[in-house]
Amino acid sequence: MIERITGTVAAKTADHVVVDVGGVGFLLDVSAVTLSDVAAVGEQTLLFTHLHVREDVLQLYGFSTEEERELFRQFLGVSKIGPKIALAALSCRRARDLRKALATGDVALFASVPGIGKKTAERLILELREKMGDVDLVGGSETAGGATTEAGSIPLARAALVELGYSVLEADKLLSPLDAELPVEELIREALTKRV
Numbered sequence: 001m002i003e004r005i006t007g008t009v010a011a012k013t014a015d016h017v018v019v020d021v022g023g024v025g026f027l028l029d030v031s032a033v034t035l036s037d038v039a040a041v042g043e044q045t046l047l048f049t050h051l052h053v054r055e056d057v058l059q060l061y062g063f064s065t066e067e068e069r070e071l072f073r074q075f076l077g078v079s080k081i082g083p084k085i086a087l088a089a090l091s092c093r094r095a096r097d098l099r100k101a102l103a104t105g106d107v108a109l110f111a112s113v114p115g116i117g118k119k120t121a122e123r124l125i126l127e128l129r130e131k132m133g134d135v136d137l138v139g140g141s142e143t144a145g146g147a148t149t150e151a152g153s154i155p156l157a158r159a160a161l162v163e164l165g166y167s168v169l170e171a172d173k174l175l176s177p178l179d180a181e182l183p184v185e186e187l188i189r190e191a192l193t194k195r196v
Contacts, residue, residue, distance in 0.1 A: 028062030032091035092168035108155030
């Protein structure tokens with residue numbers, strides 16, 4: 001098992017990085033959160049890894065924190081959740097905030113992730129809620145960009161924006177400065193107005 005990789009960032013794309021270690025380039029698939037944490041090309045980085053083995057391929061995944069890697073492995077233990085969907089879920093929030101969402105049963109958040117419908121989101125929460133242990137539930141949750149989301153109508157507005165083609169991260173960025181107590185329709189209207 002490859003536990004972690006330390007080396008020079010050779011390339012970064014929308015969903016993976018290449019880390020040069022002693023002249024060997026390791027291609028690692030990463031979440032949007034980890035991608036934002038990875039150093040610039042030419043700089044040193046450290047990534048915790050998970051080697052996913054299938055019949056026809058060995059795929060290496062990279063994570064900026066051990067907590068994110070652990071959550072990735074827990075997601076993989078849930079029926080119908082593969083590495084691609086697990087990375088999509090990890091791309092919408094930092095690991096600690098996803099743990100809060102699992103502990104509080106935020107079905108709307110997980111259902112808004114591409115590839116996860118409402119039933120899969122409910123199963124994900126059902127199977128993982130007990131494994132979250134003691135989670136600090138005070139305050140809002142932090143997105144990858146550092147914005148804070150609140151309760152109220154935000155989850156429904158987020159789900160609607162995702163249905164309109166926005167990513168979870170884009171929807172949260174549009175909704176984060178808005179008042180969570182506004183009606184869902186008004187939140188969506190204001191978010192779309194900001195986008196123009």
